[in-house]
Amino acid sequence: MTRILLLNSGPHSDASHGYRLAMEAIAASGIDNAQITERDLVKSPIPPIGRDYAIALTSQTAPDAKAFEWSERLIAELEQHDMLFIVTPMHNFTVPAALKLWLDHVIRINRSFHATPQGKVGLIKDRPTFVLVSSGGFHVGERAKQADFLTPYLRYALASIGISDVHFFPLQGLVFGPEAVAQAVREARQQLSGKLPLAIVCL
Ligand SMILES: Cc1cc2nc3c(=O)[nH]c(=O)nc-3n(C[C@H](O)[C@H](O)[C@H](O)COP(=O)(O)O)c2cc1C
Numbered sequence: 001m002t003r004i005l006l007l008n009s010g011p012h013s014d015a016s017h018g019y020r021l022a023m024e025a026i027a028a029s030g031i032d033n034a035q036i037t038e039r040d041l042v043k044s045p046i047p048p049i050g051r052d053y054a055i056a057l058t059s060q061t062a063p064d065a066k067a068f069e070w071s072e073r074l075i076a077e078l079e080q081h082d083m084l085f086i087v088t089p090m091h092n093f094t095v096p097a098a099l100k101l102w103l104d105h106v107i108r109i110n111r112s113f114h115a116t117p118q119g120k121v122g123l124i125k126d127r128p129t130f131v132l133v134s135s136g137g138f139h140v141g142e143r144a145k146q147a148d149f150l151t152p153y154l155r156y157a158l159a160s161i162g163i164s165d166v167h168f169f170p171l172q173g174l175v176f177g178p179e180a181v182a183q184a185v186r187e188a189r190q191q192l193s194g195k196l197p198l199a200i201v202c203l
Helices: 017-028 049-055 066-079 097-106 150-159 178-201
Strands: 004-006 034-038 083-089 113-116 121-122 129-134 166-171
Touching: 004 017, 017 034, 017 083, 017 129, 017 166, 017 178, 049 066, 049 113, 049 178, 066 097, 083 150, 129 150, 150 166
Parallel strands: 004 034, 004 083, 083 129, 129 166
Antiparallel strands: 113 121
């Protein structure tokens, strides 16, 4: 059985192009007995970072303290899955707020990373991670006329906790009408169909 954690972080939830393509790609990948856990970060929001969490994070607080309840839940959920699939729109050149909040709960000192003089050392086991990035304009390639802070940021943030087997797939030009959408989906589908089965073989 392959356990897949699917984080959906856009406002369109299961109507988004990214979500539909992710589900289609997983179904077509030939994964034996895939068990998908869906966490919709917009429909079922996780709590904002409050003062209790901020204080606990910067003091010697036990991992089972109430302040870490959500952080602990989200980290444990990540650890219990073999593969991570992130469906995200680009919002103002980077990750949407809902995904940033998930990262703020999951990237936690002495739980998901250690701080060393050489920098952060991740404590989470690496796992194949697929990120479908939807954008209204273009953020990759010749037609990109905007900065992409999403890809380097998310790659760096995940690497800080130990997840570096990360593959990004753009789904772009989504505001340019149905033909542009169809082409974007075709291209992303093709890229995914080449990469997804390879990652599964390595699991
Ligand atoms: C608040 C907000 C900010 C956005 N910022 C960007 C942006 O910086 N660049 C871009 O190309 N599209 C931007 N968009 C458009 C979305 O990325 C696009 O509509 C979305 O990815 C649609 O994909 P989906 O159907 O997979 O959710 C933004 C949309 C919203 C709602």
